[in-house]
């Protein structure tokens with residue numbers, strides 16, 4: 256009897272560990288935006304609390320993750336989402352590529368967080384002075400695999416402006432807005448979750464000079 260009880264307890268703790276990632280997040284999209292805004296405010300005002308960054312937090316989230324937001328941002332070394340939103344382990348699910356372009360692999364990563372981790376918010380985070388967008392909004396050509404990145408950003412800009420943007424800031428905004436649209440129409444998982452009100456997708460821009468993130 257005692258060993259049966261022990262066995263059942265072991266079974267329960269094992270299944271909790273396996274399905275921990277499938278627990279629902281209790282945070283709404285609006286609350287998630289607010290958490291990011293407050294975190295960025297702390298960062299800008301040099302009042303960071305560096306939450307969830309202890310070894311206890313590492314051990315806690317090893318049992319399962321429930322990130323309250325998905326951040327799609329540029330690989331630029333000056334745009335680290337965990338730092339500029341003052342977050343820690345298990346808080347945000349981050350996808351980073353140059354110019355935050357997204358293809359099937361990045362979309363699959365977002366789908367995982369939307370469907371299995373139940374993150375209620377996706378933020379497409381562009382930033383000022385983005386080198387990838389600068390290259391895309393010029394006439395120059397680039398070598399190697401960079402070509403695909405620049406081509407995608409060019410197509411994003413032109414889908415919003417009908418051609419080249421008149422300024423770098425316009426190009427940065429156009430790229431972000433096109434990426435939000437791509438995600439909203441991404442079938443089947445993201446589109447379906449959005450239509451059911453399970454996930455919100457918003458654009459935001461990080462200002463390299465001030466450290467501030469603006470949500471539009």
Ligand SMILES: [Zn+2]
Nearest residue numbers: 329331385386
């Ligand atoms: Zn960039």
